[in-house]
Structures are given as C-alpha cells and as structure tokens.
Amino acid sequence: MDYIETLNEKQREAVLHGEGPILILAGAGSGKTRVLTHRIAHLIYQHRVAPDQILALTFTNKAAAEMRGRVVKVLEKLLPQIFRERDLWISTFHSACVRILRSDIHHLGYSNQFTIYDDSDQQSVIKACLKDLNVSDSVYSPKSIQSRINKVKNEGYDHLSYKPSFGGPYEDIFMRVFERYAEVLKQSSALDFADLILKTVHLFEQVPRVLQGYQERFTYVLVDEYQDTNRSQYLLMKLLAGERQNICVVGDEDQSIYKWRGADIRNILNFEKDYPSARIFKLEQNYRSTKNIIEAASSVISYNTERRDKTLWTSNNEGEKISLFECYDEHDEAHKLIHEVTNAINEGAALNDMAVFYRTNAQSRLVEDMLRAKGVNYQIYGGLKFYDRLEVKDTLAYLKLISNPSDDVSFRRIVNVPTRGIGAVSLEKFTLKAREYDCSLYTLLGKIFGPDPEVVCDLGRGAKNFKTFFHLMESFRAAKQSILPSDLINMVIEDTGYRKSLSDDHSPEAQSRLENLAELRQSVVEFELRRGAENPTQTLTLEGFLEEIALVSDLDKADPTAPAIKLMTIHMAKGLEFDDVFILGLEEELFPNVRPWEPEEPADVEEERRLFYVAITRARKKLRLFFAKNRTVFGNAHFRVSSRFIDEIPEQYLEKNKADYFSRRRNYLERPGLPPRKAWGRSQDEFADPVPDDDYAQVPFDEGSSTEFEGQEAFKRGSKVLHPAFGEGIVRQCLDKDKLMVEFRGQGVKKISLKFSHLKGIE
DNA sequence: TGTTCTATCTTTTTT
DNA sequence: AGATAGAACA
Numbered sequence: 001m002d003y004i005e006t007l008n009e010k011q012r013e014a015v016l017h018g019e020g021p022i023l024i025l026a027g028a029g030s031g032k033t034r035v036l037t038h039r040i041a042h043l044i045y046q047h048r049v050a051p052d053q054i055l056a057l058t059f060t061n062k063a064a065a066e067m068r069g070r071v072v073k074v075l076e077k078l079l080p081q082i083f084r085e086r087d088l089w090i091s092t093f094h095s096a097c098v099r100i101l102r103s104d105i106h107h108l109g110y111s112n113q114f115t116i117y118d119d120s121d122q123q124s125v126i127k128a129c130l131k132d133l134n135v136s137d138s139v140y141s142p143k144s145i146q147s148r149i150n151k152v153k154n155e156g157y158d159h160l161s162y163k164p165s166f167g168g169p170y171e172d173i174f175m176r177v178f179e180r181y182a183e184v185l186k187q188s189s190a191l192d193f194a195d196l197i198l199k200t201v202h203l204f205e206q207v208p209r210v211l212q213g214y215q216e217r218f219t220y221v222l223v224d225e226y227q228d229t230n231r232s233q234y235l236l237m238k239l240l241a242g243e244r245q246n247i248c249v250v251g252d253e254d255q256s257i258y259k260w261r262g263a264d265i266r267n268i269l270n271f272e273k274d275y276p277s278a279r280i281f282k283l284e285q286n287y288r289s290t291k292n293i294i295e296a297a298s299s300v301i302s303y304n305t306e307r308r309d310k311t312l313w314t315s316n317n318e319g320e321k322i323s324l325f326e327c328y329d330e331h332d333e334a335h336k337l338i339h340e341v342t343n344a345i346n347e348g349a350a351l352n353d354m355a356v357f358y359r360t361n362a363q364s365r366l367v368e369d370m371l372r373a374k375g376v377n378y379q380i381y382g383g384l385k386f387y388d389r390l391e392v393k394d395t396l397a398y399l400k401l402i403s404n405p406s407d408d409v410s411f412r413r414i415v416n417v418p419t420r421g422i423g424a425v426s427l428e429k430f431t432l433k434a435r436e437y438d439c440s441l442y443t444l445l446g447k448i449f450g451p452d453p454e455v456v457c458d459l460g461r462g463a464k465n466f467k468t469f470f471h472l473m474e475s476f477r478a479a480k481q482s483i484l485p486s487d488l489i490n491m492v493i494e495d496t497g498y499r500k501s502l503s504d505d506h507s508p509e510a511q512s513r514l515e516n517l518a519e520l521r522q523s524v525v526e527f528e529l530r531r532g533a534e535n536p537t538q539t540l541t542l543e544g545f546l547e548e549i550a551l552v553s554d555l556d557k558a559d560p561t562a563p564a565i566k567l568m569t570i571h572m573a574k575g576l577e578f579d580d581v582f583i584l585g586l587e588e589e590l591f592p593n594v595r596p597w598e599p600e601e602p603a604d605v606e607e608e609r610r611l612f613y614v615a616i617t618r619a620r621k622k623l624r625l626f627f628a629k630n631r632t633v634f635g636n637a638h639f640r641v642s643s644r645f646i647d648e649i650p651e652q653y654l655e656k657n658k659a660d661y662f663s664r665r666r667n668y669l670e671r672p673g674l675p676p677r678k679a680w681g682r683s684q685d686e687f688a689d690p691v692p693d694d695d696y697a698q699v700p701f702d703e704g705s706s707t708e709f710e711g712q713e714a715f716k717r718g719s720k721v722l723h724p725a726f727g728e729g730i731v732r733q734c735l736d737k738d739k740l741m742v743e744f745r746g747q748g749v750k751k752i753s754l755k756f757s758h759l760k761g762i763e
Numbered sequence: 764t765g766t767t768c769t770a771t772c773t774t775t776t777t778t
Numbered sequence: 779a780g781a782t783a784g785a786a787c788a
Contacts, residue, residue, distance in 0.1 A: 059778070094778050119777085193778055260776065360774050382777080423764050551778070571776045593775050611776080634773065635779045767787075773780090 003038060003074050007031075014281040015039045018047075021241070021275035022248040023226075023268070027312040028297070028617035029288030029577065032250045036222060037067055039248065040090075041074040043220055051087035055218040055240065057096060059225050061552050063575055064091050067224070089218070093233055094193065094551050097200040100214070101191070105199060107207045111189040113543065115404040116550040120388075122146055122192050124409045129180040132435070135173055145177055153194035154262025156201065156232040158182065187440050189406040194262075197232045204239045215242040225575075226251030226271075230262035238274070245275060253308060254301050257571060257611050259603075265306065286312050288577055288620055290319025296623075296653045297616040303648050304606045321655040322623045324646065328659045329630040330363075330585075334370040336657075337582055340624055341376060341565060344580055349622075351377060353579035355566040357615050359591040363584055364567050377564035381572050387549055391502070391513040392520050396549070398492045399485075402476045403542050405442040412441070415469060418501035422469070426462035433457055445470045472496065485542045486524040493517055570615045581619035583612075586627040586643040612645045629659065 004012060011031055014024050015038045026032030040056060043049040058064045068090045076085075089096065098116070106112050117125065126142045126149075152162050159178045164171040185191065191199060204211035221240050223229065226249035229237070241247040251268045259265070272278045286294050294314045301307070323340070327333040337356065345351060356367060361383040371378045386392060394417050397410035404410075416422040434444045437455065447455040449470045459466055472495060480488055493499045499517070502510045527548060528540045560566075566578070585591055592608035594600050616623060627642045 061778090092778070196778085257776075258778095261778080360776075362774050419765075421764075425764085553778075569776060590775095595775095632779085765788090767785100769783100769785080771781105771783085773782100 003041060003078075007034070007038060008285060010281060010283050010285070011035050011038075014283070015042050017279055017281075019244075019246055021245050021271075021278040023271045023275075023278050023280045024248070024250040024283065025280065025308065025310060026250050026252055026283040027286060027310060028252065028255060028614070029286040030283035030312070031287060032252075032283065033063075033067060033070065033224075035283070036224060036248075036250055037070040037074065040067075040071050040088075040222065041078075044075060045078050049220060051084065052089065053217060053219045054089065054222070055096070055220070056088075056090040056222040057093050057224065057237075058090070059092060059228055060575070061092055061095070063224060064095075092551065093236075094196050097196045097236075098547060098551065100200055101196065101203070104203055104207070104210050107210060108199065108203055110186065110191075110199070111404070111406075113189065113404055115188070115190045115400055115407045115410075116196070116547065117185070117190045117192045117409065118550060119146075119193075120393075121190070121409045124412070125181060125184050125188075125190075126177070128408075128412075129177050129184060132180055133173075133176055135177065140170075140173060140177065145174065148174060149178055149181060150192075150194050151262060152178070153192075153198050154230040154232055156198065156235050158198065158202070184408065187406060187438075188408045189404050190409070194232070197230075197236055201232055201235050201239065204236075211239060211242075214240060215244070219244065220246045220248070223247070223249045224251075225255075227253050227256035227265060227268045228258045228261075228263045229267050231264050231267075232262075234264065234267045245277070247275065253306075254304070254310070254610055255574065255614050257574065257607060257614060259607050269308070282310065284310060284312055286314040286617075287316070289314065289617060290316055290621060292319050292321060292653045293616060293619055293623055296322055296649045297613055299650055299653075300609060300616065300645060300648045301613045304609055306603070306606055320622050322625060322649065322653050323655050323657065325624065325626045325657045326642070326659040327626055327628040329628050330366055330632065332659065333584060333626050333628045334366045337367060337584065337624075337626060338370050338374050338376065340582065342374075344622070349580055351565050352561060352563050353620075354582070355568065355573065355576070355578040355580070355618065356582045356584065357568060357570045357573050357618070358584045359570065359593055359611075360585075361569060367567060367584070371565070377562075379559075379562060379564045379566050381566065381568040382553070386516075386519070389513075389516055391498075391516055395489065395492060395498065395517060395520060396546070398476070398496065399489065399542060400546060401442065401473065402480055402488070402492075403546060405446075405473075405477070406440040408441050414496075415441075418497050420469060420497075421465040422462050426459065426466075430459065430462075430466070442473070445473075480542060484528060484540060485545050486521060486528055488542060489521050489524055493521075570611050573618050574614050577618050577620055579619075579621045580624070581615070581622070582624045582626065583615050584626045585631075586625050586646055587631065587640040588643055590631070590640070591643055592645070609645060609648075612643075 004015065007015060008031075011034065014022065014035050024032065024035060026035065036056065040054055043054060044051055056064075056067060058067065068085070068088060071088065071090065072085050091099075101110075101114070102112050104112075105114065123142050123146055126145050127137065130137045130140060130142065130145075152158075159175070159182045162175075162178070164175065185195070204214070218240060221237060223237060228251075237247060237249075249268070249271065253265055253268050256263055256265045256268075272280065289297075291314055294312055294316075298312050325333070325336050325340075327336055341351075341354065344354065358364060358367075364380055364383060368378065368380060387396065394414055397413040400407050401410040401414065412427065415427060430441065430444070434441050437444055437447070439447070444455065445466060447453065448457060448459075449467050475495070476488065476492060479491060483491070499514065502514050502517075524545055527545045531540050531544060560576075570583075588594075589596055591612070592605050594604065594608075625646065627640065627646070629640055631638055631640050
C-alpha cells in the first residue's frame, strides 16, 4: 500500500490506529490534512467502511474541498468500481447541519424550507425586536445584544435554557429581547448561523430516533481544527460519536484563533477527560518551513502559558533570516512592501506563491492602491462582499421571500423597493396588524388579498399598493415551480420594475448597479451549471442557490493558482501556505489588537499571539515583517510602537531594516504619476521622526502640483483620469464645479470632490 | 412620501 | 477619510 509508505512514523500510527477516540495534536505544517485524508482512505480501503458511513467536518468550504479532493485522489485508483465521491460526507459543520435540518427539522415544529439569516438579517431582527418591546436601542445597542445572543447560542443554550448568572434590570431586558428574537425567527421560519448547529443538537436531544439514525449511519466521525470548536459543536460531536466513540479529532491549541466566535480551547485540552480511552498522537515535525521560521515561531508561542508542552522541529534548511522593516508610516509601509515584492520576483520568486497578511481588513486598502498603481496582479479575499451590495441584497431579498414567504426581514426590505407607495407609516400600521394576528407579514397579505380572505382591514391609501405587491409576489411563487432560478431572477428584476427604475435613472451609479445585477444572474447560471454537472439527479433549486450564498465565502471560490499575490486577514490565512509571506502592521494596539481604553486581558493577548504564530507558520521560505512609526486611524495620525511580538523573536533570526530619512520623502517623490499629498501638519509627527526641518524643506510640497490642472475644465464626460487612491477611471458625469462622478475599474462609480482629491487627467 | 444634507461611527477577526 | 443612517426639508 504505497499510500502508507509516504507517511512518517507518527503519522502512520495515527492513520493505522483502529477503533475508539483519537486525538491528533498536529503542529503547524506537520501534515495533519495528510493524516486525515489518509485515515479516511484507509478506513474505506482497508476496513471496508462504506464512504457514506464517514462524516468528516471542517470549518471552511475550502478545507472541506481540499480534503475531499485528496481522499478522492487516493481512492479512485484503488477502488474505482465501488467508490463514489458523492457518498462522502466531507463538509463544513454548517453545511452538514443544514443538510440534516432540511430533512428533519420539522420534528421541532420548524419548516424544512427555512431561510438562513446572515449577520445583517440578524441585526434587522434585533432592531425590530427592540422596537416591538419599546426598548431604547441607545442603551441596549443592537450590536451588543447580537453578540451576546450569539455567544449564548454558541455555548449551547437557547432562550429557554439560558439563565444569566447575575440578575438585574439589564439582564431582564436582555432576556425579553432574546425571547422575542427567538419568537420572530421561528415565525419567519428562519435560522441564524448559531442555530444551524444548535437546532441540530436540539433535534438530536429531543428526537432520539433521528439521532439514532445518524449514529447508525456514521460509524466514523472526524473533525478538523478541533481547537476552534465551540461548545455547541462539541455537544454535536459528542452526540454523533455516541457509544461507539469512533471519533478522531485533529487540532493544535497554538492555532486557536476563534475565541471571539465561541471557540472553546478546553474542548481540545480536555479531550482525554471526555473520552478516557482516547489515544493521543503528537505530530511535531514540520515539513513546510525553514529552520529560521520554525524556531522564531516556537520562540514566540512559548510566551503563551495556556498550552500543552509541544516542540515543533524541522529537518529543513536554515533558510534566510526574517526581514523586519521599520516604516515611517502606512504609506511607506505599502511602498516598502511593493519594493520587496518586486525584488523577490526579480530573484525568481513566483507571484502566486506570495501572500500579504494583515490584522484588520481596513489595512488592505493602501496596499491595493499601491499594487494597482505598480501594475502588480493581486487577489483580495474577504472584506467587502459582492452579495452585500445594496441592489444585490434587494434582489436576493425577493428571492428569499419567494422561497420563504414568512421571511419578514426580506419582506420589510423590498416591500417598497422600487418605491411603490408603501412608506414607513403604512408599513408600521401593517406590522402592528400582523402582530395582532400573530402571523408573518406576507401571511397577513394572503389573509387579506388571497383567494379566500379571512381578514378585512383598512390599510388606507396603501391598500391598493399592498394588493399589487401581493399579486406580483404570487406570480413569482407560481413561476418558481416551473422555471430555472436564473430565469426567475430575470423575472424578478423585470416585473418588479427594478431594472426600469435603474435604467430610467441615468446616473452612473445606476449603471453599475445594473451591471451588478447582471453579475448576480451570472452567478446563478454558474451555480446551475455546476450543480447540474456534479449531480444531475438533484434539482436545481432556488433554495440551493440561496444556501450556497449563505454558507460559501469568496475565499472558497478563489483560484490559488492565479498569477497574483494574495491579500487577506490572518484569520483567512489559516490552513494555507505560501513561499513568501509579508505581515503588515506589527504595532502595539493594532497587533496585538487591543482597545486602549479597555483593560488588557492576558488571555486576549495570548490569542493574538497565536494569531501571529499562525501567520508566521504560513511561510515556507521567506518571511517579511513590517511596522510603521506613524499610522492614520479614522483619519487621525497616531504614533506607533512596534509590537511586543517582534521582541519575542530572538535577534539571531532577524535582519532589521531601519526607516531612513528617505522613507518619509519617498512618500512625496515616488508616487508615479501622482501629485504629492497634502502638506504635513507641523504638530505631532515632528516628534516621531526627529529630522531637522530643512532636511524636508527641499521636498516639493504643493508647488507644481496645482498647475497640473486648473479647476475642472480639464475633465469632461468620458475623459480618463487617475486618482491617487482608486487608480484609473472614466468621468461619467460632472455634477458641479467641484464634484465629479467617476467610474473606477473594478470599484464602480464614486463621487469625487476635486477639493479633496487630486485627480490627474491621462492620455 | 421621497430627497438631500448632516452627524455619527467605523476597525478586529467570520461560518 | 469614507460610508451610512437618521433627520430636516420639499
């Protein structure tokens, strides 16, 4: 069996071990995915376990896809006749639970056609609840209530089982909101993310027959990234493992970075207590990185106290030292980054094997601008999402309402989009009526305007409009049965008048919105093609598409082989690896990210340190770290101190590059084709960079720049311009003497004020 | 009821 | 600095 030969001794032991609970402590880059996939393959090939008896759970679709691909690769040669890929349940926690709930949630009195509410849907519900209960949202901010509710649910409790540990008026009100929230969700046939796991747990607890079915079916369960499981996921696995306890978990407590999402590090630390017969395997040999990188990483993580004793080692070469760049400010940082990227490429490094990591999404912007200006291909993951755009969300809300008429969040969103004369006042009245009848909004419409009206009520002037809306929606619901989702989406855009309202509006934004809708339709078409090819028996449903949108992130769809440097937060980087890694913003407050007005919790700093550890260990060959001495936050300049994490790397692994006088000057001089930025204030930054004034006096500040263009005459509709931040664009409209609408490649249309941003004509 | 201006907040990280 | 949500206005 050559698939066994390729493993090292420790890995092989873990793969070959038979029944019972197994904990695999796998350091970064020690081949944990390899062990998992080989174990699955081994169970199927050697122990003749049927593929559909195995359940393997991950956190991201990307990890699931990779694991699936690798299992398939091993097995399709060995067992071509009996092995069917589609029998494998290798998926994320959330998709697996959705699959279970779609077939069985009716036992809990929920509709199997439930809708999944995302973050912003959840927030809308909470706001509505606060309003229902007459609670001021300034005292009880929807955001804090949201995170509290999620926290409770992630810990495995719902509004019935949760008891606040301390009483008090705040707690009472929180509980009332929580209860109302649960009520609204149920009435809307909607589940939030936490519910997907929690309701599955409830289903198993309350309907033993269903649990037993799954326990009998899944004779082996495996969990990847076990350190990131929260309590409700832990309960889920415990139920599924049942008495057989064929549970295999893989994880590394040093890479636990999702505490804020409810991950409970105790799950992995206490595994042997939960499963006393557990066998433990430690994988400590790293195959990924150079010695320098591994030793630096080990040193950093050793500053954490909450960890098992574990030492990562490698037989790889020593490799290059880690480069550290002190930068004058974030502009200089971006500049030095590009400089390093270009150097690396000239030395033969591959662009698609490079990644830039940062702590917060907001940091990406400057880097993007710089990469674009220099013509370096890049791909950015996370941050603002396509599906979050206004017009896309509106259209999706129609689709969601068609799929689930009880979905009140979607109802409210689109009942007056495009405007059809149902304003806030009418809607408010209508909402009260719905509460009176204790039903969802659309259900009430049905009761008033449906074939056999049960309810008569005076909706005033809006009555006619409500009626029109109802019949429109009914026509969609009827059409849904017989046409493809991609045709339905066209029908929605046309018949609601959404397209007309956008094309009547000749503004450039409307134009780009139309394009986004076309793109949305295209993504439905792609879904249909993909699903059709994968699984011809499965019907191409609207629900399937909506589900995919809810559960699949853009990282999952990204193409790792594209010739582009990858930009992402460190959280997104977990599980990935690159030859060259660049980490930005290694400054106190930013990374470790602590809010200066709150007391610093040691446990939080430890989590940040694990995050840094994850970031370092992504690098195969070369690591470059950056920090800035000044950084603009919310438009205000701040001094910065380099991160304590830098000091935790022994000097011998570092090669330090100081910021020189030119770092600052470069900000003016080396911005190709761009005018210099505003003059520096003489205030604080003089202290941060104690250079004599006249050293800077020669830097051409504003001279020259203002003569490049005079007023706005140079810009006409259709002329090409260059913006310091957004890059190349085309003027779509001149609003007045100062304001232009400019369309930028890949970023849609922005309103530009000439007073504040320096536009330059090109060509 | 719909539009435009202003004030406020943002930045942790995501299935 | 920029986006957004609410308030004042037409």
